[in-house]
Amino acid sequence: MKSLKTLVIAAALSLGAAGAAHAQQALVAAPADAPVAATAANPPSAEAPVAAPATTDAAVPAGDATYVPLKPEAGVGQPIDRGVDFQPQVSPVGEQAYWFNHVILLPVITVISLFVLGLLLWVVFRYRAKANPVPSKTTHNTFIEIIWTAIPVLILAVIAVPSIRLLAQQYEPPSKDALTIKVTGYQWYWGYAYPDQGIGEYVSKMLPKDAAEAAGEPYQLAVDNRMVVPVGRQVKLIITGADVIHSFAVPAFWTKMDAVPGRANETTFTANKVGVYYGQCSELCGVDHGFMPIAVEVLPVDKWEAWVRSKGGNPAGPVVAAAAPTPAAATTEAAPAAAPAAAPVATN
Numbered sequence: 001m002k003s004l005k006t007l008v009i010a011a012a013l014s015l016g017a018a019g020a021a022h023a024q025q026a027l028v029a030a031p032a033d034a035p036v037a038a039t040a041a042n043p044p045s046a047e048a049p050v051a052a053p054a055t056t057d058a059a060v061p062a063g064d065a066t067y068v069p070l071k072p073e074a075g076v077g078q079p080i081d082r083g084v085d086f087q088p089q090v091s092p093v094g095e096q097a098y099w100f101n102h103v104i105l106l107p108v109i110t111v112i113s114l115f116v117l118g119l120l121l122w123v124v125f126r127y128r129a130k131a132n133p134v135p136s137k138t139t140h141n142t143f144i145e146i147i148w149t150a151i152p153v154l155i156l157a158v159i160a161v162p163s164i165r166l167l168a169q170q171y172e173p174p175s176k177d178a179l180t181i182k183v184t185g186y187q188w189y190w191g192y193a194y195p196d197q198g199i200g201e202y203v204s205k206m207l208p209k210d211a212a213e214a215a216g217e218p219y220q221l222a223v224d225n226r227m228v229v230p231v232g233r234q235v236k237l238i239i240t241g242a243d244v245i246h247s248f249a250v251p252a253f254w255t256k257m258d259a260v261p262g263r264a265n266e267t268t269f270t271a272n273k274v275g276v277y278y279g280q281c282s283e284l285c286g287v288d289h290g291f292m293p294i295a296v297e298v299l300p301v302d303k304w305e306a307w308v309r310s311k312g313g314n315p316a317g318p319v320v321a322a323a324a325p326t327p328a329a330a331t332t333e334a335a336p337a338a339a340p341a342a343a344p345v346a347t348n
């Protein structure tokens with residue numbers, strides 16, 4: 001039994017090590033983002049210098065560039081009055097976690113709590129001094145001791161399987177076609193940049209009360225500039241802090257990651273439902289900690305592309321960037337012809 005516990009602990013520790021190694025990879029990737037961070041403290045107008053060298057007019061494919069912000073749906077992606085449950089989950093990891101909580105953990109907790117409560121009540125009433133004037137002097141019962149050790153160990157072992165699987169899922173490296181967004185926490189607002197699309201950092205601040213109400217959005221969650229992502233595509237967040245530690249958290253995606261100055265933390269999510277999902281800074285970061293909400297808008301792919309164009313970016317950015325190195329690397333003779341055309345976009 002002891003060895004089983006050891007096995008479970010070892011599995012958990014090795015997963016932790018995998019997560020740490022993954023974070024190291026993210027750190028290696030960080031220097032590429034550094035120029036964006038340098039201009040980050042400036043207001044939204046800082047977009048131009050970052051975006052300009054990355055995308056030329058010719059590189060942006062023609063298409064609709066009209067973007068109309070989506071209205072949030074009541075009770076989805078935001079807290080509800082007297083709510084005690086998790087928010088409805090809209091990512092595969094979130095659905096898995098929701099299932100784990102509701103199908104495994106809650107029933108196990110309920111059964112154990114009721115069983116222990118029943119035992120206590122039984123002892124209190126059946127063996128009270130009046131009903132049981134001569135108490136038993138029994139001190140050991142090997143059979144019962146084995147049972148009450150073995151059963152909890154078995155319960156923990158059963159819980160460990162989906163638990164470690166869920167943990168591992170959250171640390172899975174992003175796929176190659178994941179959309180990269182750089183998230184920076186500031187005192188007290190967020191900055192988002194889409195390096196592959198050539199969208200330099202823009203700032204996302206909480207809307208004042210009247211503006212939020214006018215927009216039909218919840219006050220203290222509504223922001224002026226949302227993070228906008230396409231539905232069904234994995235999003236890789238590279239998260240850092242500019243001043244103190246913040247934490248980027250969106251409950252509907254089961255996403256939370258600390259934004260630590262000097263570090264590039266990485267996490268992923270895949271939103272599988274169109275909508276607006278709110279979150280909040282989740283690490284006490286100063287006087288306005290409660291006033292730096294997060295709003296993520298999940299759009300159909302074509303509408304997301306229109307949003308990217310409305311920001312002056314190139315929706316196909318990562319596709320071109322991923323394709324460019326192949327001809328150059330595969331045949332050195334073909335490289336001179338292929339390289340100049342691909343280079344300006346690939347340098348994103």
Ligand SMILES: [Cu+2]
Pocket residue numbers: 185186188245246247281282283284285289292
């Ligand atoms: Cu914060």
